[in-house]
Amino acid sequence: MRINSERLLGDMRKLATFGKDGSGVHRLAFSKADMLAREWLSSRMSEGGLDPILDGVGNVHGKTRATTRSVLIGSHTDTVPHGGWLDGAMGVIYGLEVARCWREQGDLNLGGVDVISFQDEEGAYLSCLGSRSFFGEVKSEEIQTASNSEGEPLSEMIRLAGLSGRALARHDPEREIAYLEGHIEQGPQLESQGVRIGVVTGIVGIRRFTITIVGQADHAGTTPMSMRKDAVAVLMELGTRLFQDFRNLGSPETVWNLGNIVISPGAANVVPAKAELSVEFRDTTPEVLTRLEAAVAEAIGHLAASSPCVVESRPVLNLEPAAMDPALGRALHQAAEDHGLSHMAMPSGAGHDAMVCSRHLPSAMLFVPSIGGRSHDVAEHTADEDIVNGAQVLLTAVQALLGHEPNFLGHGK
Amino acid sequence: MRINSERLLGDMRKLATFGKDGSGVHRLAFSKADMLAREWLSSRMSEGGLDPILDGVGNVHGKTRATTRSVLIGSHTDTVPHGGWLDGAMGVIYGLEVARCWREQGDLNLGGVDVISFQDEEGAYLSCLGSRSFFGEVKSEEIQTASNSEGEPLSEMIRLAGLSGRALARHDPEREIAYLEGHIEQGPQLESQGVRIGVVTGIVGIRRFTITIVGQADHAGTTPMSMRKDAVAVLMELGTRLFQDFRNLGSPETVWNLGNIVISPGAANVVPAKAELSVEFRDTTPEVLTRLEAAVAEAIGHLAASSPCVVESRPVLNLEPAAMDPALGRALHQAAEDHGLSHMAMPSGAGHDAMVCSRHLPSAMLFVPSIGGRSHDVAEHTADEDIVNGAQVLLTAVQALLGHEPNFLGHGK
Numbered sequence: 001m002r003i004n005s006e007r008l009l010g011d012m013r014k015l016a017t018f019g020k021d022g023s024g025v026h027r028l029a030f031s032k033a034d035m036l037a038r039e040w041l042s043s044r045m046s047e048g049g050l051d052p053i054l055d056g057v058g059n060v061h062g063k064t065r066a067t068t069r070s071v072l073i074g075s076h077t078d079t080v081p082h083g084g085w086l087d088g089a090m091g092v093i094y095g096l097e098v099a100r101c102w103r104e105q106g107d108l109n110l111g112g113v114d115v116i117s118f119q120d121e122e123g124a125y126l127s128c129l130g131s132r133s134f135f136g137e138v139k140s141e142e143i144q145t146a147s148n149s150e151g152e153p154l155s156e157m158i159r160l161a162g163l164s165g166r167a168l169a170r171h172d173p174e175r176e177i178a179y180l181e182g183h184i185e186q187g188p189q190l191e192s193q194g195v196r197i198g199v200v201t202g203i204v205g206i207r208r209f210t211i212t213i214v215g216q217a218d219h220a221g222t223t224p225m226s227m228r229k230d231a232v233a234v235l236m237e238l239g240t241r242l243f244q245d246f247r248n249l250g251s252p253e254t255v256w257n258l259g260n261i262v263i264s265p266g267a268a269n270v271v272p273a274k275a276e277l278s279v280e281f282r283d284t285t286p287e288v289l290t291r292l293e294a295a296v297a298e299a300i301g302h303l304a305a306s307s308p309c310v311v312e313s314r315p316v317l318n319l320e321p322a323a324m325d326p327a328l329g330r331a332l333h334q335a336a337e338d339h340g341l342s343h344m345a346m347p348s349g350a351g352h353d354a355m356v357c358s359r360h361l362p363s364a365m366l367f368v369p370s371i372g373g374r375s376h377d378v379a380e381h382t383a384d385e386d387i388v389n390g391a392q393v394l395l396t397a398v399q400a401l402l403g404h405e406p407n408f409l410g411h412g413k
Numbered sequence: 414m415r416i417n418s419e420r421l422l423g424d425m426r427k428l429a430t431f432g433k434d435g436s437g438v439h440r441l442a443f444s445k446a447d448m449l450a451r452e453w454l455s456s457r458m459s460e461g462g463l464d465p466i467l468d469g470v471g472n473v474h475g476k477t478r479a480t481t482r483s484v485l486i487g488s489h490t491d492t493v494p495h496g497g498w499l500d501g502a503m504g505v506i507y508g509l510e511v512a513r514c515w516r517e518q519g520d521l522n523l524g525g526v527d528v529i530s531f532q533d534e535e536g537a538y539l540s541c542l543g544s545r546s547f548f549g550e551v552k553s554e555e556i557q558t559a560s561n562s563e564g565e566p567l568s569e570m571i572r573l574a575g576l577s578g579r580a581l582a583r584h585d586p587e588r589e590i591a592y593l594e595g596h597i598e599q600g601p602q603l604e605s606q607g608v609r610i611g612v613v614t615g616i617v618g619i620r621r622f623t624i625t626i627v628g629q630a631d632h633a634g635t636t637p638m639s640m641r642k643d644a645v646a647v648l649m650e651l652g653t654r655l656f657q658d659f660r661n662l663g664s665p666e667t668v669w670n671l672g673n674i675v676i677s678p679g680a681a682n683v684v685p686a687k688a689e690l691s692v693e694f695r696d697t698t699p700e701v702l703t704r705l706e707a708a709v710a711e712a713i714g715h716l717a718a719s720s721p722c723v724v725e726s727r728p729v730l731n732l733e734p735a736a737m738d739p740a741l742g743r744a745l746h747q748a749a750e751d752h753g754l755s756h757m758a759m760p761s762g763a764g765h766d767a768m769v770c771s772r773h774l775p776s777a778m779l780f781v782p783s784i785g786g787r788s789h790d791v792a793e794h795t796a797d798e799d800i801v802n803g804a805q806v807l808l809t810a811v812q813a814l815l816g817h818e819p820n821f822l823g824h825g826k
Contacts, residue, residue: 257633259683266673351634
């Protein structure tokens with residue numbers, strides 16, 4: 001079976017016109033552009049032989065007609081502010097194109113492909129709202145209290161979008177046997193290694209902390225070194241130790257970031273009274289996260305005891321890693337192999353709807369290269385050939401999944 | 414000879430009413446409060462037997478009548494915003510009180526005491542404007558181009574204060590044989606060591622740099638550690654090395670400060686693209702300053718070559734140290750000893766008018782304890798007893814200076 005590249009690329013370019021922002025797209029969840037894009041997507045689903053619904057939180061869910069068993073393929077069509085045209089959107093059109101191809105070239109008796117565009121993956125109001133709603137994870141209080149950065153309430157946006165009272169699309173465990181999501185890598189690895197397809201082993205868990213070091217402001221000329229409570233001196237000791245610990249204790253795939261530092265009062269001639277440091281690390285393995293978390297606690301304990309400053313840590317984000325289904329992963333590797341495309345296993349360092357889906361049914365992701373690793377920016381881009389490759393690998397993997405015994409999937413996550 | 418403590422403290426408390434700000438004083442150079450304080454000071458000088466002038470930049474200079482030889486004693490009566498009541502003011506009233514005591518109890522044939530309140534030591538417009546003007550160091554362009562933080566031009570303030578066209582007070586090398594300045598320590602050393610009088614060995618020189626580290630912003634989840642240009646990773650290496658180098662290469666009196674750090678973009682999940690670090694160090698010995706400056710250059714050279722970031726340094730302040738006159742210092746130590754007051758030699762970590770004066774005539778400073786080391790704040794305070802001690806030591810030192818041969822001073826700075 002072959003992807004219709006022209007139809008695939010044509011639909012992707014059409015979708016990019018909703019909220020077009022130079023070479024990118026500005027299409028925040030529930031914005032006019034977002035809702036128009038979702039209506040357009042519904043109509044394309046209908047034309048492609050699917051029965052779409054736009055649900056009560058804005059998800060567009062299309063089921064292939066005349067099937068009782070399906071592989072669900074999708075992602076999200078909302079974007080970050082001034083984002084790229086591929087993040088999320090490509091994965092949704094992949095679903096649409098694979099569904100159409102299967103309907104045209106496959107055997108609907110074996111099953112079909114359902115397609116979904118989840119709402120607000122990017123968290124303008126509530127991160128992964130659509131996928132969490134699809135699996136019944138969203139509490140109504142969450143919807144009542146969520147608002148965007150300008151204070152506009154989510155509940156009001158749902159009403160203004162005309163979604164109030166609509167049914168919620170829900171996962172049907174009898175029907176959907178697997179979830180697949182294609183996505184641009186949003187990083188530099190595939191491009192720099194010249195590999196065409198990345199098969200995601202897992203989505204990293206994240207631990208994020210704000211560490212506060214409180215010393216005392218003093219005149220930097222008249223206060224002897226031995227009498228200072230210098231928050232920056234402690235910061236340097238802590239930062240250097242964390243970089244060393246993370247390097248020694250992490251896996252080869254672990255990433256960490258000390259992304260922000262705020263000093264007060266922040267004057268050249270005043271001993272710094274306070275330093276605030278943001279620390280995060282990511283890994284697909286819970287044990288690694290636990291190990292690094294203990295290292296942070298130990299470093300802080302050491303400095304709190306040995307330095308003249310008060311050193312404290314506050315967790316601000318705690319996301320568990322999500323393992324992708326190994327059997328689905330093998331199917332993706334095999335499909336890439338079948339098409340003569342180089343492929344590699346890799347973690348996803350960013351979050352995706354597949355993270356939510358993997359808690360409820362076998363899920364997998366494939367990545368295609370990002371030019372320059374750029375993403376969440378209008379400069380985000382991927383070569384047409386790579387875009388087509390991704391859809392082709394998904395279609396071939398679906399062929400293997402629907403063509404096999406129902407117990408192809410080990411469900412052994 | 415004895416100080417009149419009541420008169421001394423009374424005048425100091427009166428001066429503190431000009432620009433009173435809670436327990437402190439807000440009396441910026443050329444403000445209404447500042448000019449009223451200077452007029453009051455002039456009248457107190459007249460009453461005390463001095464001939465005062467308010468000069469063309471706001472200096473108040475009072476010469477003891479009927480003398481041809483003098484010790485000049487003073488400081489400044491302008492303050493930082495919301496500053497303390499002692500910084501500068503105490504040193505000026507010390508001069509006034511010592512001049513009065515000498516006139517009452519001394520021998521005017523040996524000489525007298527002249528008094529000065531320099532203008533704008535704190536640099537609202539031009540740091541040490543008054544003392545630099547007194548020694549002919551100020552160029553007219555400087556006055557024409559200087560303005561305060563709100564953009565108000567110095568020249569306009571001089572005009573509004575009614576000073577335009579007035580004569581400038583100038584140092585008379587035939588008359589003034591020495592400059593003495595009493596000041597609160599503005600630091601914690603005397604208090605913490607229980608010492609009553611500090612005799613200043615020198616005013617520290619300052620080297621201040623802004624160091625810029627430029628890397629590249631990348632997604633902190635999807636960019637492998639080996640592919641990052643992380644400005645904070647380099648910052649930690651640099652900061653740790655500088656703290657070590659300064660500790661190893663400085664003198665016991667050297668102080669250093671990494672007082673501010675600014676990170677951009679400064680997000681927990683973005684690899685830092687840029688770090689800006691402020692570095693300064695202070696010492697009374699030029700050789701130490703040169704050694705530390707070389708260490709900074711070497712650290713930057715090393716990181717520029719070994720890290721993936723661009724690392725650059727820009728000097729922003731370069732003040733040479735000012736040595737105080739050793740013979741005057743000995744006279745101050747001896748005077749403290751005569752009164753049974755504990756005394757110690759110490760550097761001044763902050764700048765003072767004495768720094769300017771020391772370039773032109775033998776100069777010395779004494780410090781009295783600051784409660785809690787606080788200064789440049791309304792909380793600044795010193796015990797009455799310590800205030801009186803400082804004046805008494807100055808008076809006794811003046812007695813020694815004016816009582817001796819004219820060549821008491823070695824001029825061997």
